[in-house]
Amino acid sequence: MTVPRQLIWRVWLPVTLFALWELGGRTGVLDPLFFPPPSALASAAQALYQTGELTGHLGATLSRTLAGFVLGAIAGLACGLAMGLSTPIRRSLEPLVSTFVSSPKLSLLPLLMLVLGFGEKPRLTLVAAAAFIVTALHTLDAVRALNPDFVELARNYGARSWRLVRSVYLPAGLPQLFTGLRLALGRALAVSISVEIVGAPNGIGQMIWSGWQIFATERVYLGVLLAAILGASFHGSMRLLEKAAIPWRD
Amino acid sequence: MLTSEVFDLKPTSVSRSRKDPKLAKFFLGGLGDLVSHCLFTRTVRSRSRPERLSLDSRSSWSVARFEPEPNPPAPQHPQPPEVLPFGPTSWNGTRRRLLSLAAAPGLLSCGRARRPSRSLRVAVSPRVTMASTYLAKERGFFDAEGLDVSFVEVPGSREAVPLLAGGQVDVAMFSFTPALANAISRGSRIRIVAAREEIRPGCSELGALYYRRQRFPNGLRPQDLKRVRVALASDSSTNEFFLYTLLRSAGVSYSDVRVSTMKIEEAVAAASAGYVDMFFGSGRPNFMDRGLPADLVRSDILDRALGEFQYSYVVYSATLLDGGMEPGASFLRAYLRGARAFVAGDSPRFLDDLARRLHLKAELVRAACRQNVSLTGEVRTADLDRWLAWAADKRYLTHPITSAQLVDLRFHPAAPGKG
Numbered sequence: 139m140t141v142p143r144q145l146i147w148r149v150w151l152p153v154t155l156f157a158l159w160e161l162g163g164r165t166g167v168l169d170p171l172f173f174p175p176p177s178a179l180a181s182a183a184q185a186l187y188q189t190g191e192l193t194g195h196l197g198a199t200l201s202r203t204l205a206g207f208v209l210g211a212i213a214g215l216a217c218g219l220a221m222g223l224s225t226p227i228r229r230s231l232e233p234l235v236s237t238f239v240s241s242p243k244l245s246l247l248p249l250l251m252l253v254l255g256f257g258e259k260p261r262l263t264l265v266a267a268a269a270f271i272v273t274a275l276h277t278l279d280a281v282r283a284l285n286p287d288f289v290e291l292a293r294n295y296g297a298r299s300w301r302l303v304r305s306v307y308l309p310a311g312l313p314q315l316f317t318g319l320r321l322a323l324g325r326a327l328a329v330s331i332s333v334e335i336v337g338a339p340n341g342i343g344q345m346i347w348s349g350w351q352i353f354a355t356e357r358v359y360l361g362v363l364l365a366a367i368l369g370a371s372f373h374g375s376m377r378l379l380e381k382a383a384i385p386w387r388d
Numbered sequence: 389m390l391t392s393e394v395f396d397l398k399p400t401s402v403s404r405s406r407k408d409p410k411l412a413k414f415f416l417g418g419l420g421d422l423v424s425h426c427l428f429t430r431t432v433r434s435r436s437r438p439e440r441l442s443l444d445s446r447s448s449w450s451v452a453r454f455e456p457e458p459n460p461p462a463p464q465h466p467q468p469p470e471v472l473p474f475g476p477t478s479w480n481g482t483r484r485r486l487l488s489l490a491a492a493p494g495l496l497s498c499g500r501a502r503r504p505s506r507s508l509r510v511a512v513s514p515r516v517t518m519a520s521t522y523l524a525k526e527r528g529f530f531d532a533e534g535l536d537v538s539f540v541e542v543p544g545s546r547e548a549v550p551l552l553a554g555g556q557v558d559v560a561m562f563s564f565t566p567a568l569a570n571a572i573s574r575g576s577r578i579r580i581v582a583a584r585e586e587i588r589p590g591c592s593e594l595g596a597l598y599y600r601r602q603r604f605p606n607g608l609r610p611q612d613l614k615r616v617r618v619a620l621a622s623d624s625s626t627n628e629f630f631l632y633t634l635l636r637s638a639g640v641s642y643s644d645v646r647v648s649t650m651k652i653e654e655a656v657a658a659a660s661a662g663y664v665d666m667f668f669g670s671g672r673p674n675f676m677d678r679g680l681p682a683d684l685v686r687s688d689i690l691d692r693a694l695g696e697f698q699y700s701y702v703v704y705s706a707t708l709l710d711g712g713m714e715p716g717a718s719f720l721r722a723y724l725r726g727a728r729a730f731v732a733g734d735s736p737r738f739l740d741d742l743a744r745r746l747h748l749k750a751e752l753v754r755a756a757c758r759q760n761v762s763l764t765g766e767v768r769t770a771d772l773d774r775w776l777a778w779a780a781d782k783r784y785l786t787h788p789i790t791s792a793q794l795v796d797l798r799f800h801p802a803a804p805g806k807g
Contacts, residue, residue, distance in 0.1 A: 337649035
């Protein structure tokens with residue numbers, strides 16, 4: 139399939155939906171009070187950009203998400219590897235990590251605020267925790283899914299500890315690791331926006347929530363759209379990184 | 389016997405007529421009588437509805453009272469019998485009783501038909517001062533005005549505005565919020581029709597300012613506000629307006645203080661742990677019988693900065709604003725009657741329910757200060773202007789708007805042409 143055709147297949151649905159939305163807003167089918175048309179969103183975005191609010195919110199969410207993701211992913215990678223390579227560590231940590239997978243992360247925020255105080259620390263910790271859990275579990279799975287023959291062969295050739303990890307476990311587990319990192323980044327973004335909604339001085343979540351509080355629906359839709367665009371950008375970036383790191387994967 | 393004597397033609401006769409021994413006799417009178425009763429009372433109800441507002445000449449419009457209009461002439465159609473056939477008939481007693489039992493559902497449905505016809509959905513939130521509205525409902529003030537009021541509970545203003553704008557509720561009672569101004573400025577048919585509550589120094593938990601004694605051993609003074617760490621429930625909230633007003637009165641800039649956003653319960657914990665220096669009380673009776681840690685004390689500097697200040701209103705949606713004068717005026721009359729009864733000391737069951745929900749002692753909730761409830765409903769535009777100035781300054785307004793655009797006082801008992 140040629141590139142323009144691929145592009146058409148990717149954009150026709152969103153473009154049609156936006157066109158219908160605009161049409162509905164202009165003809166009065168959709169109440170602009172609750173469903174402001176895309177043109178109104180564009181005007182609101184421009185106004186917020188001019189005051190510097192938009193870039194401020196976007197920058198806050200980006201920095202919070204990326205910082206939390208990097209911290210959580212590094213810790214998760216280390217923890218996942220340790221759990222995969224050592225049975226006692228796995229038996230000790232896996233139940234704890236698994237428990238936190240499905241628990242709502244936001245419920246930990248009040249506790250973190252009490253322990254770490256008020257400010258950026260508890261928010262960043264929560265974002266990092268979300269990224270950590272996903273990365274750790276995917277790393278664990280990647281290590282455990284490795285064909286034992288590869289490890290056996292490397293051992294026969296004298297590979298030990300770090301060399302074994304660097305030359306066997308990591309390259310073989312990269313596809314699964316990247317899946318975990320991609321999901322962890324998405325989870326970090328979602329938790330960032332959630333903590334901003336609950337209580338942060340800035341960020342896309344704060345913009346959405348304050349828009350809801352003052353009934354400025356354009357800001358709410360704009361925030362949701364920005365979050366979606368950020369999510370898609372993160373996903374695309376991770377895909378590109380994955381292609382570069384694992385060229386043998388299609 | 390005249391029909392008017394049998395049926396008690398006053399508009400409030402619905403509940404009384406059920407206890408009337410004459411009605412019991414009528415009940416045994418058979419199905420035919422029942423049908424005629426239904427037909428007749430519907431006619432009576434339809435012509436006994438109009439009421440007239442009168443003003444007590446001895447006092448202001450705040451004590452408006454209501455008198456039924458003189459009875460109009462008797463209707464021509466349908467003509468009920470002058471004397472009801474309650475006397476002995478040819479039926480034997482057992483058959484009559486059986487027929488009466490069979491007719492019971494009919495009688496019940498007949499009773500239903502006499503209920504108030506205009507249904508209104510009112511958005512309320514779980515707060516002590518909402519008691520006026522509940523009282524008006526429990527004491528039948530709304531029924532007396534021909535309104536069938538049902539409550540929709542919402543946590544606060546920001547949830548009520550979309551409900552009003554979307555027509556999901558007809559009336560809402562809430563504190564001023566920029567959301568209201570934004571909805572109106574963007575063409576939504578919702579308006580403030582009366583005032584409901586005001587800040588009275590020392591009376592309400594809302595507007596109370598608490599600080600850590602350890603941080604300010606000599607008491608909190610305006611000059612201490614610089615670099616203070618303060619907890620707010622949320623941005624664009626009433627509390628933020630209070631902080632704004634307080635800082636302005638002290639000549640301190642907003643950027644000079646460190647604001648953290650958290651719920652009131654978290655603010656108490658944070659202040660106790662020394663993470664914040666002060667926080668604002670909420671409209672809920674949070675500390676009535678739980679008490680606050682000894683280090684947290686109430687300051688009066690906000691009271692002095694605010695003075696007596698209106699903050700909560702009755703807001704109508706398009707259904708009442710554009711639905712003729714009578715329903716809107718009737719609601720307001722009944723509500724203000726409830727407010728007067730509440731301030732006078734009457735308490736609805738709602739207060740006990742609220743105490744149970746908040747795990748508070750019912751006696752303390754009942755004893756909460758009631759003097760901040762507006763008895764007249766008069767809207768002070770100067771206070772609305774203060775709200776709007778804050779909202780504009782904080783860039784919460786999506787479009788410029790004036791206080792005059794927010795209000796519609798046609799329904800108020802004191803409006804020109806009323807009474």
